[in-house]
Amino acid sequence: MKTKIGIPRALAYYAYYPMWKTFFEELGCEIVLSPETNKEILDLGVKEAVNDACIPIKLFHGHVSSLQGKVDYIFLPRLISMNTERTVTFCPKFLGLPDMIAALDTDLPPLLDMRFDFKKGKKQGFKGFYEIGKQLKHSYWAIKKAFQNALHAQYEYEKLLAQRVTVQEALAYLYEGKELSKPVDYSLKFAVLGYPYAVHDRFLSVDIINQLRKMGVTPLTADMVSSKRLAAQAQKLPKDLFWTFSNQVIRAALYYLDEEKVDGIIHVTAFGCGPDAMVDKLIELEAKARGHVPFISISVDEHTGEAGVQTRLEAFVDMIKLRREQ
Amino acid sequence: MYVGFPHMGNAHIGIRGLFKALGILTIDLPPVNRLTVELGAKYSPECSCLPFKTVLGNYIQALEKGADCLIMLGGCGPCRFGYFGNLQEKILRDLGYDFKMIILEPLDWRQTLRQLQETFSPVSWKQLIYASRLAWGKTVAADTIESFSHFYRARQSRPGIITGIYQRGLEKIDKAYDLASLRTIVKEVEGEMKAAVLPFEPEIKIALIGDIYTLIEPYVNYQTDLKLGEKGVQVERSIYSSRWLKENFIPWEKKKKRRKMLRDAKGYLKNMVGGHGLDTIANAVRYSREGFDGIIQILPMTCMPEIVAESILPRVAEDYQIPIMSLAVDEHSSDTGLQTRLEAFIDLIAQRKKDKKDYFLSKVHEAS
Incomplete structure (x- = not known):
């Protein structure tokens, strides 16, 4: 019988799932994903997590609890660093995520606390993979091979995203066999910025991507900019931010402002998010400095309703259309 | 040039002493x-967290009073503190203020030194050494009498x-101008305090832990240490600014x-999460082992490292059977709300101690 590994469909899932899936499947494990975020998972998460935590962390707790009893192991990524930039790491909550889950009262299956640290390159990054592979009783060479394939899968996934495919579409194409729909180019182009787990979680962001499409707007997200182009934007800031996803968002904002000339910027932020308090203000000030590109910040939390967000989006789109006509 | 800097508890005494001895004007x-x-x-x-808001408020006050140079510490994350200066500069410029911002970056110290040299008129090595020794002495003296209190x-x-x-001791330290008089002030204060106490042991000992700013700045934590002390509770605080300076600027102290x-937190948290998480x-863990009766964590609302700690603390509390309370503060917190929670916490600890004692006595009775 195959070992069942449970992967919570939350947080870094949206950015690194192909890497994780390939690694574990190469090692002969079976992947069990938690269901897409829904009301029950949210309620579970709110109950389990500490009060002051932000909503994505609460959702992660919910996803972990929903896997209880269905799997042999629960996979918990400890993301330290995914590139070689010196001062860039992840939000403290990502660094302590496995410890936060381990401190819960509930009976959980054994946890796979996997360390992702690529600060000093691939060799160091492999250590985390090797430890987990060893825990699952596999040989060095099998782990090495799975690691190489995992990195390759991640590379292919990011290449796909850079072709302006949204995360949800790309994952459906890769793992559910769905065709890629031909993107329609509307005349209005918006940058929809935010962390992958805030923008692409259809429950949390009340499916903002498709709502915008229905209104005749082409949404462009932060993961659609290739990492090379993002890196070129870095010197425009006085100092890099300390968080990988935040750097991605702020650099994408600068890219869309300067190179792509979008018609508006929508920042999707989860309520109580620490890094976003800084990022939101930075984007606002940068947009203001470049001749008042319209900017709206949509904060989502456990009480967000679809109608509320829709009204705000419609008003924003109407405002920009009106501005164009004048 | 008038220099403005943010306040944090008694840290301003040392900072002001440093600038004064160097002949730099401060606000x-x-x-x-x-x-x-x-x-x-x-x-x-x-x-953003309360420390960010308070520091920005301090800068606006300083600029309104005529400061034209602001000083801030930098950092390298992942706590937001390291980016405070950069974002605050942007916000203040957006508000229309004109000033020079100096951010002391630990990773980029060459650039920092050059900036300092350009801004201030040259000082001799002798003057610099004298000023830093005096500032360090003042910081240590202020922290020492605070721990006495x-x-x-x-x-x-x-x-x-x-x-x-x-x-009164703090005022004297602020005015002192040499190291010898600082030593006498500390001795005097200790003597005065010893004369003003009664010879009994406080029943309850509580440790304060958490984020450095909310622990040190009395306005932000609504003088928790004073409130507890007035109720007859002995308080120990996990951090002072002098200790923080020592542990961050001397490499081997930092490593140690x-x-x-990491050793103390083994089994609960495996790596650094930034800030003071x-x-x-x-x-x-250390205070629980040392036999304190309760622990209070004070954290700013939305503080990322402290939230990680907050979600792990319940397990420490269970393993060591010690009450731990987390207090999140922001600009909407209220003095009375805090007072009530502190009183309830003290009552709970007192009751626990009494129950334990009664249980022990009943066992002794049974045995005899």
Whole structure:
């Protein structure tokens, strides 16, 4: 019988799932994903997590609890660093995520606390993979091979995203066999910025991507900019931010402002998010400095309703259309 | 050139001493007050933490008073503190202020030194060494008498007497100009405090842990240490600014501290999470082992490292059977709300101790 590994469909899932899936499947494990975020998972998460935590962390707790009893192991990524930039790491909550889950009262299956640290390159990054592979009783060479394939899968996934495919579409194409729909180019182009787990979680962001499409707007997200182009934007800031996803968002904002000339910027932020308090203000000030590109910040939390967000989006789109006509 | 700097507890005594000895003019701000927090909260992002808002408020106050140079510490994350200066500069410029911002970056110290040299007129090595020794002496003296006040306040003969001695001591330290007089001031203050206490042991000992700013700045934590002390509780605080300076600017001290923290927090938190998240867990474990009766964690709302710690603390509490309370503060917190929670916490600890004692006595009776 195959070992069942449970992967919570939350947080870094949206950015690194192909890497994780390939690694574990190469090692002969079976992947069990938690269901897409829904009301029950949210309620579970709110109950389990500490009060002051932000909503994505609460959702992660919910996803972990929903896997209880269905799997042999629960996979918990400890993301330290995914590139070689010196001062860039992840939000403290990502660094302590496995410890936060381990401190819960509930009976959980054994946890796979996997360390992702690529600060000093691939060799160091492999250590985390090797430890987990060893825990699952596999040989060095099998782990090495799975690691190489995992990195390759991640590379292919990011290449796909850079072709302006949204995360949800790309994952459906890769793992559910769905065709890629031909993107329609509307005349209005918006940058929809935010962390992958805030923008692409259809429950949390009340499916903002498709709502915008229905209104005749082409949404462009932060993961659609290739990492090379993002890196070129870095010197425009006085100092890099300390968080990988935040750097991605702020650099994408600068890219869309300067190179792509979008018609508006929508920042999707989860309520109580620490890094976003800084990022939101930075984007606002940068947009203001470049001749008042319209900017709206949509904060989502456990009480967000679809109608509320829709009204705000419609008003924003109407405002920009009106501005164009004048 | 007038230099403005943010306040944090008694740290301003040392900073002001340093600038004064170097012949640099500074803007003297009143202690952090309601106006500071309101000004800061008005122009800060909504979800930024209270330290960010308070520091921004301090800068606005300083600029209004005529400062044209602001000084801030940098950092390298992942706590938001390292980016405070950069974002605050942007916000203040957006508000229309004109000033020079100096951010002391630990990773980029060459650039920092050049900036300092350009801004201030040259000082001799002798002057610099004298000034830093004096500033360091003042910081240590202020922290020492503060820790004395925590110890003696629980034993004081009448309410408020220790606080009075402590405040007078701070004023004297602020005015002192050489190291010898600082030593005598500390001795005098200790003598005065010893004379003002009654010879009994406080029943309850509580440790304060958490984020450095909310622990050190009395306005932000609504003087938790004083409130507890006046109720006859002996308080120990996990961090002082002098200790923080020592552990961050001397490389071997930093290494030693990191090893110690990771060792203490073993089994609860495996790596650094920025800010004082790891310290909070390690200190909670250490204080539990040292036999404290309760622990209070004070954290700013939305503080990322402290939230990680907060979610792990319940397990420490269970393993060591010690009550731990987390207090999140922001600009909407209220003095009375806090007072009530502290009183309830003290009552709970007192009841626990009494229950334990009764249980023990009943066992003794049974045995005899």
